[in-house]
Amino acid sequence: MYEFPAKLTFHIGSYIDRIVDWLTVHWAGFFGAVKSGLLWVFVHLNDFLTWVPWWYFILVIFLLACQFKSIGSGILYSSFLFLIGMFGLWEATMYTLTIVISSVVITIMIGIPLGIIMASNNRFETFIKPLLDAMQTMPSFVYLIPGIFFFGLGLVPGVLSTIIYALPPIMRLTNLAIRGVPEEVVEAGLSFGPSKWQLLIKVQIPQALPTIMTGVNQTTMMALAMVVVASMVGVEGLGLEVLSALNRIDVAQGFEAGISIVFIAIIMDRLTLAISNRTQSRARKERN
Amino acid sequence: MMSKLEINSVSKIYGPHPTKIVPYLEEDLTKEEIFQKTGHTVGIRNVSFEVKEGEIFVIMGLSGSGKSTLIRCINMLHEPTDGKVLVDGEDITAYSPRQLKKFRQRKIAMVFQHFGLFNHRTVAENVGYGLEIRKISAKERAEIIHKRIESVGLKGWENKYPDELSGGMQQRVGLARALANDPDILLMDEPFSALDPLIRREMQQELLELQQRLKKTIIFITHDVNEAFKLGNRVAVMKNGEVEQIGSPIEILRKPANTYIEAFVKEIDRSKIFQVRHMMMDPQAVIQLWDDLETAIDKINASGCSELYVVNEEEKIQGILSLDDALHGLEGGKDLRQIIKDDYEKVAKNVYIQNLLEQSIKSFYPLAVVENERLIGVLPQNRILESLV
Ligand SMILES: Nc1ncnc2c1ncn2[C@@H]1O[C@H](COP(=O)(O)OP(=O)(O)O)[C@@H](O)[C@H]1O
Ligand SMILES: [Mg+2]
Numbered sequence: 001m002y003e004f005p006a007k008l009t010f011h012i013g014s015y016i017d018r019i020v021d022w023l024t025v026h027w028a029g030f031f032g033a034v035k036s037g038l039l040w041v042f043v044h045l046n047d048f049l050t051w052v053p054w055w056y057f058i059l060v061i062f063l064l065a066c067q068f069k070s071i072g073s074g075i076l077y078s079s080f081l082f083l084i085g086m087f088g089l090w091e092a093t094m095y096t097l098t099i100v101i102s103s104v105v106i107t108i109m110i111g112i113p114l115g116i117i118m119a120s121n122n123r124f125e126t127f128i129k130p131l132l133d134a135m136q137t138m139p140s141f142v143y144l145i146p147g148i149f150f151f152g153l154g155l156v157p158g159v160l161s162t163i164i165y166a167l168p169p170i171m172r173l174t175n176l177a178i179r180g181v182p183e184e185v186v187e188a189g190l191s192f193g194p195s196k197w198q199l200l201i202k203v204q205i206p207q208a209l210p211t212i213m214t215g216v217n218q219t220t221m222m223a224l225a226m227v228v229v230a231s232m233v234g235v236e237g238l239g240l241e242v243l244s245a246l247n248r249i250d251v252a253q254g255f256e257a258g259i260s261i262v263f264i265a266i267i268m269d270r271l272t273l274a275i276s277n278r279t280q281s282r283a284r285k286e287r288n
Numbered sequence: 289m290m291s292k293l294e295i296n297s298v299s300k301i302y303g304p305h306p307t308k309i310v311p312y313l314e315e316d317l318t319k320e321e322i323f324q325k326t327g328h329t330v331g332i333r334n335v336s337f338e339v340k341e342g343e344i345f346v347i348m349g350l351s352g353s354g355k356s357t358l359i360r361c362i363n364m365l366h367e368p369t370d371g372k373v374l375v376d377g378e379d380i381t382a383y384s385p386r387q388l389k390k391f392r393q394r395k396i397a398m399v400f401q402h403f404g405l406f407n408h409r410t411v412a413e414n415v416g417y418g419l420e421i422r423k424i425s426a427k428e429r430a431e432i433i434h435k436r437i438e439s440v441g442l443k444g445w446e447n448k449y450p451d452e453l454s455g456g457m458q459q460r461v462g463l464a465r466a467l468a469n470d471p472d473i474l475l476m477d478e479p480f481s482a483l484d485p486l487i488r489r490e491m492q493q494e495l496l497e498l499q500q501r502l503k504k505t506i507i508f509i510t511h512d513v514n515e516a517f518k519l520g521n522r523v524a525v526m527k528n529g530e531v532e533q534i535g536s537p538i539e540i541l542r543k544p545a546n547t548y549i550e551a552f553v554k555e556i557d558r559s560k561i562f563q564v565r566h567m568m569m570d571p572q573a574v575i576q577l578w579d580d581l582e583t584a585i586d587k588i589n590a591s592g593c594s595e596l597y598v599v600n601e602e603e604k605i606q607g608i609l610s611l612d613d614a615l616h617g618l619e620g621g622k623d624l625r626q627i628i629k630d631d632y633e634k635v636a637k638n639v640y641i642q643n644l645l646e647q648s649i650k651s652f653y654p655l656a657v658v659e660n661e662r663l664i665g666v667l668p669q670n671r672i673l674e675s676l677v
Binding site for chain 2: 194
């Protein structure tokens, strides 16, 4: 009486399974192309980052911080990186950075154009907005599922789910940014008879850039968070260090890997924010 | 002559199904009633007028009266729901997107209330925007930018960003940007409303000077009556999306079409609008230099005035003769030439009333309006006072 009748069953899983099977067979070419494309980007970037000497990397971050923030931040960030090296996590960090950077670049390349389409097409916006909302409320590890379906375990599903996870904020903010350009400015732009493309390139995107840069910053932070979660499907790097420490209940290793992730997060967050702020207030700076 | 711009019963309705509302406009319904019935807002309603080449045509009305809607129909930033907009005889509402682009690139430009500047571009880059759109070469662009920036007095500010400039200077950038493509028609939507009164007056003066040189066809919007009457060759007064009256400032002041306009123009400073020529009277009677004193006295008596001006055979003014002086002179057996006085005041016909108040107080006689020393009219003090109220 109080329990759900056991005979009343319906399983959707088997149908999904069949669809996925069908897709993997008939779209094999497509998935193969995605896979080799992602791998190509990833391998080259990782080769580069591990080829760069550690001290050179730290120097570059130090100089960037001095240029865009302050010497104090430069010293802080370099000591963070130095500590990571002493923890013995340098390679894992470079691996994580590779995934984050390649996912962010790909996310931006997909997300900004989609955001622009959203801004210029009301129908597309009303269609896609609930989807984006839903995507942002889902727990991040759910994004691993479609990746596993099509690519199994490893790097590629990790990067793919990172991209999908980090896509909503950049799309949303690009859309908002372009719609938020003051009407009079858009009218002024239009009144000179530009093509849609000219208006976009010369007026709308430059005017929206400050907000879009906020989106880039958010995307970066989300990508970093996701890369850690992606260790669950076997992505190496700092995330995996944390995961294996958890499995072994190794507090020492877990702490070191965890704090390294925090260090990287702080450096990426502050540095991307500072760089985008600086490019926006170029006018004011030139006056001083 | 064909008019430069002809607005032909243009209406603009805002809402989900604007064209369905057009029939309602024929009916005797107010803007509010139409909104309550249909949920659509009437922006402008059945507006018609013509603008001649080289004219400054001012559209005046309170906030919400449809001025911005109307001016945006002239470059199709808003598409009219009904009616035609003819520029040089071509209906621009029927233009293809391509024709419209070309029209905006060549023929028409706009200046905005809050300047509408691109704050990511320098002053020079703002001014060059329209030229970039037309794909003018960088070298030619630099020349035009230089010329335009100089003509609005912004030399030396080329590489600043808009947020480093004062409001007045920002609007100069807006003006220079609009003029860069050398358009025939200049649309100005409350261009000086956001400026301080002092700067505003300065900009008005400069616009008039610029117009002397450039001779554009200007559609100028304002909610300020004094600004409208100062700048406009003709003025259209709008209310609730409809045009209430069109005419020159003098015509509107002399014959307001209804009590609404009467109230509108009440606070205007007429002495800045009226010139001597608007208020002067024909010299109904003058004394000729060769008249004898009896004739002169007869003429003065017949005119009902207490004095008359004396002219020579070329109608050039020689002096003034009062009835008293004439009677005394007659008793003393004197000649006309001996007793006429020259303590009268001369004015030209284009002087604004506000500039001759002092002169008129000094003078005992009606002012003599002269052109090349010839007497063409007289302006009694009471007429001057009349023009002020
Ligand atoms: N985009 C719009 N959508 C809906 N209603 C509008 C829009 N633009 C203007 N209106 C309405 O049209 C009327 C005229 O507005 P507007 O042309 O801006 O007047 P003005 O420039 O004289 O202040 C107002 O009632 C206003 O609310
Ligand atoms: Mg307005």
